[in-house]
Structure formats: C-alpha cells, structure tokens
Amino acid sequence: FDLSHLKTECTMSVNPVSQQLIRQLLPPTFIVYIAFVLAVKRRITPEMHLAPEFVNTAGTILMIFFVSICVTAFDPLVCYAHPGQVYASMRGEPSVLCFDSPEHTAMLAIGIAAFVLTPLPFLSVAIFAVWGYPKYVAMHDITFMKAFRYLFFRYEPSAYFFGLALLLRNLLVCLVPVVIRDDTAAQILAVAAIMVVSIVAQGLIRPWKNLMANILDGAMTGCILLVLVCGAVGGGYTASEATTQAISVLVVAAFLAMWMGLIGWNIYKQLNRLDTYNIFLCYDRAGGAAQARLLKFMVAEEAGQRVCLDSEGLQQFDAVLDTIKAKVQTLVVYLTRGTLTRPWCAGEIVTAFKTSKRVTVVVAPSFVAPAEEQLEAVDAYLDVSGADLLVQYGIAMADVRDHYVQIIAGKGCSHVQLDSEPTSTWHFRDLVGRLIQKPVESAPTLGAPRPGCII
Numbered sequence: 471f472d473l474s475h476l477k478t479e480c481t482m483s484v485n486p487v488s489q490q491l492i493r494q495l496l497p498p499t500f501i502v503y504i505a506f507v508l509a510v511k512r513r514i515t516p517e518m519h520l521a522p523e524f525v526n527t528a529g530t531i532l533m534i535f536f537v538s539i540c541v542t543a544f545d546p547l548v549c550y551a552h553p554g555q556v557y558a559s560m561r562g563e564p565s566v567l568c569f570d571s572p573e574h575t576a577m578l579a580i581g582i583a584a585f586v587l588t589p590l591p592f593l594s595v596a597i598f599a600v601w602g603y604p605k606y607v608a609m610h611d612i613t614f615m616k617a618f619r620y621l622f623f624r625y626e627p628s629a630y631f632f633g634l635a636l637l638l639r640n641l642l643v644c645l646v647p648v649v650i651r652d653d654t655a656a657q658i659l660a661v662a663a664i665m666v667v668s669i670v671a672q673g674l675i676r677p678w679k680n681l682m683a684n685i686l687d688g689a690m691t692g693c694i695l696l697v698l699v700c701g702a703v704g705g706g707y708t709a710s711e712a713t714t715q716a717i718s719v720l721v722v723a724a725f726l727a728m729w730m731g732l733i734g735w736n737i738y739k740q741l742n743r744l745d746t747y748n749i750f751l752c753y754d755r756a757g758g759a760a761q762a763r764l765l766k767f768m769v770a771e772e773a774g775q776r777v778c779l780d781s782e783g784l785q786q787f788d789a790v791l792d793t794i795k796a797k798v799q800t801l802v803v804y805l806t807r808g809t810l811t812r813p814w815c816a817g818e819i820v821t822a823f824k825t826s827k828r829v830t831v832v833v834a835p836s837f838v839a840p841a842e843e844q845l846e847a848v849d850a851y852l853d854v855s856g857a858d859l860l861v862q863y864g865i866a867m868a869d870v871r872d873h874y875v876q877i878i879a880g881k882g883c884s885h886v887q888l889d890s891e892p893t894s895t896w897h898f899r900d901l902v903g904r905l906i907q908k909p910v911e912s913a914p915t916l917g918a919p920r921p922g923c924i925i
Contacts, residue, residue: 486563490577493542494584497535501528501588522617525595530620532592536637540644543585546577547648561647593637596621600634629677639668658702665695748775749905750798752818757806757836761898765804768902780814787814787863794821800828802905803877805837813856816870817863823873829883830905835890839878845871 504527512520532539549558549568558568566573599618606614607627615622621633646660669691678684749769753762766777778798780790794801801822809815822829840851848871849857857867876882886904 485573486560486566487573487576487580490542490545490580494580497532497539497584497588500531504528504531519613519616522613525617526619529592529595529618532588533620533633533637536589536592537640537644540585540589540641543581543589544644544648546574546581549651551652558651589641593641596634596637600631603630624679624683625677626679629675632675632677635671639664655702658698662695662698665691665698669695746776746797747778747793747799748773749777749800749802750794750818750822751777751779751802751804752809752815753780753804754806754808754812754815756808758804758809758834761834762804764898765802765902765905768898769905772899772902780818787817787859790814791817791821791863794818794827795825798822798827800830803829803831804834805831805877806834807836807838809837810840810874811851811853811856813852813859816852816856816874817860817865819873819877820865820869823876823882824869829877830886831877831880831883832886832888832901832905834888840874845874848874 505524508518508520508524508527511523512518545562546560546568548561550561551558557570560566560568560574560577563577566577568574599614599621602614603622622630625632642664643661646657646664650656650660669688672684672687672691676684678687751762751766753759762779766779769775769777778793801818803809803815803819819829840848844851849867852860852870860867860870886901888901
C-alpha cells in the first residue's frame, strides 16, 4: 500500500508541495487519533493501562505501514536525470526539478521533517526495546512486554530481535532508489542482494513461533526475488559497463571474504579447541540428569576440562554422532536403570567403540544389567522405535548387542563401580578424580564426608 494511492488531489486542488505535506501529516494525525480513541476507552474501562496499549497499538500500525511512510518521506530524493545530465526531476513529480526549484526545497524539508517526526523515533524506540529486552525479561516487567507485543510476540524468545531486523531490512530497501539513481539494473541487483541476505538469515534463525509461518516467510521472500528477476528480464534493463564491473568485483570480494572468514574461523576453533570436548557424558535423563550436570560442573571446576551432555545443544541425532566421531576424547557412560534402553545412548556407545574413543563406564547401584535373553533381542529391549532410529543411521543391532556385552563385562573400557549412590559433594569429587585419573581434594570447608542432597 502506497500513501500516494489516496489521491488527495482528486478532492481538492493542491500543488506538489501541499500534496507532500498532506501525505506526511497522515501518520502523526492517525497516531493522535489512536491516542484519542484509547483515552475514550480508558474512560469506559478504567482498569485499562493507557501507556502500554497506546505503544502497542501505534507500534502495530507503524510496523504495517513502515515501508509506505518511508517511501513517501524519501520521495523528494528519488530523482532521474534529464538527457544531457544537466537537470533532474523527481520521479514522483516530474514537473519538479530536483535541487533546482523552490518547490523541491520545500518538499525536501517536509520529507526530512516527516522522517524525523515518525519513522526515526519509531525505529529508535524499537532499538531501545530490543536492547533492553533481556534486562526487562529478567525483571519480569509485564508492562514492558505488553507495550512491545507488536515487536516480540510473533517470534521465538531466542529470536526476539527479528522484528527490528525486518524494520532495518525494509529501511534499506526504501533507501535503494535514493542511493542508486538512473540505474534500474543496479537497483534490482541491490534489492535482490538484500532479500538474499534476509532469506538466508530467516532460514538459519527460523524466528517465527509457527513452523508454517517460517515456511511461508521464506517462500514469500523467494517470490519477491522471482518478481525482481521477471521485472529485470521483461523490462529489458541493462546495466552499464561500470556498474557491471563494480557489482562483479563486490560479489567476488564478498565470496572470497566469506570463504576466507569461514576457513579462518575453523582454524581458530581448531587451534583454541573451541568445539572439542574432553568428555562426552551419556546418561539417562530419568535416573541421572542431576548427577550428569553436577559432574559436568565439577569436572570443569577441578580439571578445566570441557564436558558435553548428550541432551545439551545437540537436537539432532546425527549431530550427536558426528560430535563423538570428531570432537570427543572420552565417552563416559553413566549407567543407571534406564541408560541402556535409550537408543541415543546405544548409538553413542557403538560410535565411540568404532572410532576408537576412550570409554569409561560408571556403574551406579540402580543399574540392572540386561539378561542374556534381552541382549539377544536387543531391538525389543530398546525404547519404542529405538531400533528403527538406529538403523536409519547405519547402526546394526548386532553391534549394539556386542558393545553392550563389552561395557557390562568391562572389556575394552575403564570401569568405575559405585558402591552407593553419590549423595554429597565429597562423593562427587571422588568420582571426578577417578574419571580424570587424578586425585581431587575435597574443599577445606567440607571436612569429612557428610550427607547431602541433589536437587
């Protein structure tokens, strides 16, 4: 929707300056109208909080019409050159000469004032809201969340910044005809580049709370790219040689910078071991989640070693297996009652043995080894659909059975037998010392072992 489609000149005789002024007064007038309506509503329902309702309602309207408002504000800056390149006219008002007529000076002043009055404050408030989001969430500030529902409620909490990203993207699109003049091919390429960055970011972040919304967002951005391509082909636009050379250099430079940056980042990670782990801890969430997290903390505290839990930051099974293959030194299997029934643990154990990783088995008192009959029918011993999952990743049931027999018998791996469930910090310090094969002294304030609990 373009505000120029209102065609106010059809109802009154106005010159281009007056027309520009009327169009720019529409957004602030509408905001004042919103404030009036909400004030009346407040009189009817006194329990309503006026400030957050006003911010949210006005923000929603401005979010919808942000592109239209920016386009009309920048209209005096969108010019095209006359033959001979001596004069230029406004593309929206060809009768007005750019930077060479009092009408254009007045329209330019109105456009700048309109941008400073509406889009710029709106964008500044959005930046403030995104910047302060973590702090206000930590403070449990419900008023803040209600005021900025229009900016946050459609997106996942981890992608709270995406609303601001869309505003900045739309602003860049509006600035393209202002920055690039008289070169339609270059304008199309610039808008296409912005959209490509947008669609890649959207695919990586997947900000929308609904899966279908993520799919539709990517599809619609792709359709915009197709429309740009069709417009370029059907319009017969050709770029000048200088434009073609400049864009080619930028594309090649961006491509090289991307690959050099990717290679450099991977080298940096390898040198600093940012994505490698000393220990990968395999456990059953029902019987060992609290113990696993405490072990991770204490291993990092006592030995400075990195520990990865199989449910932490690894949502895909193939990512878990790849991590064990390439980024792990030792697999620690914390055996409780349900550990060996987990298909993920089965896959982790098989992968560790097949890639010659060190394996340490911690046997808790609650662990009950599967009977020989259960091992023979290990696919039935695993959780429902566990065998199907493992087969999809090339893990045979025979391998699962053989390696289960190994860890139960203590063959090809280290064994740590717990005589009782660890119930105190001292017990865990002793267990950490046995895992890292180094004695760990208890803290001076602990003294002798004493009962404790894990929450």
